Each structure stands twice: as structure tokens, then as C-alpha cells.
Amino acid sequence: MAFHDVRFPTAVTRGSRGGPERRTEIVVLGSGYEERNSRWADSKRRYDAGYGIKSLDDLHAVLAFFEERRGRLHAFRWKDWSDYKSCAPSETPAATDQAIGIGDGATAAFQLVKTYGSGYAPWSRTVLLPVPGTVSVAVDGVVQDPETYALGTNTGLVTFLPGAVPPLDAPVTAGFEFDVAVRFDTDRLEIDLSDFDAGSIPQIPIMEVRL
Known part of the structure; x- marks a missing residue:
């Protein structure tokens, strides 16, 4: 198909x-x-x-x-x-909306996800089709320059370029629109x-x- x-x-x-x-x-x-x-x-x-x-x-x-x-x-x-959206429909996506991983100093690729619920059994939905131009990414709360990572618009993968790989224990988050x-x-x-x-x-x- x-x-x-x-x-x-x-x-x-x-x-x-x-x-x-x-x-x-x-x-x-x-x-x-x-x-x-x-x-x-x-x-x-x-x-x-x-x-x-x-x-x-x-x-x-x-x-x-x-x-x-x-x-x-x-x-x-x-x-x-x-x-x-990575947030409620009435809100504007922010780079800290969704947790997509934790840095280990070596891993460069992180999958966009949206998590539903928070108490009993949260469900993480894999986001494969982010809308170009709407994605923002943060590492340890700091918004990253889009030039430091590549976005797969048909995979939802955020791949950090050499020199920008998230360090050990740094939370990686993202905000986005998706289809x-x-x-x-x-x-x-x-x-x-x-x-x-x-x-x-x-x-x-x-x-x-x-x-």
C-alpha cells in the first residue's frame, strides 16, 4: 500500500x-x-x-x-x-508539552509521542505524521535550534545532529501538530x-x- x-x-x-x-x-x-x-x-x-x-x-x-x-x-x-496537537486544541503547542525520552549522551533519535492520561494506565500514541513547521523540541527545558536536529515528517523521528546529542539524564520534550x-x-x-x-x-x- x-x-x-x-x-x-x-x-x-x-x-x-x-x-x-x-x-x-x-x-x-x-x-x-x-x-x-x-x-x-x-x-x-x-x-x-x-x-x-x-x-x-x-x-x-x-x-x-x-x-x-x-x-x-x-x-x-x-x-x-x-x-x-501535543496540547489541548485551544492551546498553542510548546516544546515542553510531551516527554519523548531521556538523554544518555549517545542516543540521537527520539520518537514523537503523545501521552493520554496520567493516573492509572497512561497510553502513549506514536506520532508518525508531524506537521512541518509546527514542531519545537527542548532538552532539559531549553528550546533547541531547529538547525540542531532533523525531523522525519513521515516517521516522527527527531534526530539530533553531531554535537547536539542530549546529555546524560537530560529530559527531551517536544510540542507539535500532527495528522x-x-x-x-x-x-x-x-x-x-x-x-x-x-x-x-x-x-x-x-x-x-x-x-
Whole structure:
């Protein structure tokens, strides 16, 4: 499966619906107690972009995007307006938002992650698609010059250049915006032109993919 490094029309994603999904198996015992097992270590997102189409121009943009992706064949970027920052949606990302590692004086590469929760069982989400120009990195609380590290925009890896490797026991943190890797979950779009001024596609299922 190929990945196209292009973002689905953001005006449409703003009006979409969806969110995280997990896979849990539950067995109810004869005693009434339950045994629960998580099939997935990480959640996956599902969306419906049909709700976001407000005009014929929106419909045309989605149709063109669908055709270029060849339906379900190619994955692409998706902006989840409910969760696209290292901080809360109303805040501005800061270099100290998310812990991404501890320096040891030798390790140069650190993976961007976003951690959810803090009490019982925090979950760290690997961030593979940071938005270029939005990432800031700090070592021991000091914001680093972007010239001292390289950013993998399709891997989420922050790689410090020689001479800038974080020293022993120095916390490495980052702030960023990010996208989700998704694909269409259909090979067919059903276009409704009964409302000629706007038009609609009742359902455009989108699902997150693992890269």
C-alpha cells in the first residue's frame, strides 16, 4: 500500500464525525464475572467525512481527492480537529508539552509521542505524521535550534545532529501538530444531487491505517 503525503481537504474534515476505536474481547463467566482482553495495543480512528460537505465545491474537492487516491488503494493525511496537537486544541503547542525520552549522551533519535492520561494506565500514541513547521523540541527545558536536529515528517523521528546529542539524564520534550494516516474505507461514492445548491455524499467512511 502506498502513502500519499497529502492532506484530505481540511474544510471538510472540520465538519466530519468520528473518533478512536479499540478491540476488546469480553467473556462472561458462569459466575457473572467477566474476563476482558484487549486485542489491540493501540486504538485506531474511524471517521465519516460525509457530514463535512457543505457545498458543491466541497463535493468536487472530495471527488477529485477520492479519484486520485484510487478509492481504498492509497493512504493519506487527515486532520482530526478534535485531536491534532501535543496540547489541548485551544492551546498553542510548546516544546515542553510531551516527554519523548531521556538523554544518555549517545542516543540521537527520539520518537514523537503523545501521552493520554496520567493516573492509572497512561497510553502513549506514536506520532508518525508531524506537521512541518509546527514542531519545537527542548532538552532539559531549553528550546533547541531547529538547525540542531532533523525531523522525519513521515516517521516522527527527531534526530539530533553531531554535537547536539542530549546529555546524560537530560529530559527531551517536544510540542507539535500532527495528522493521522488514513484511507477511504469504500471504493464507491454515492453522490446525492437532490439539493442542487449543495449536493452531498451521505457516507464517506475513513479509517486509520498503520504505516
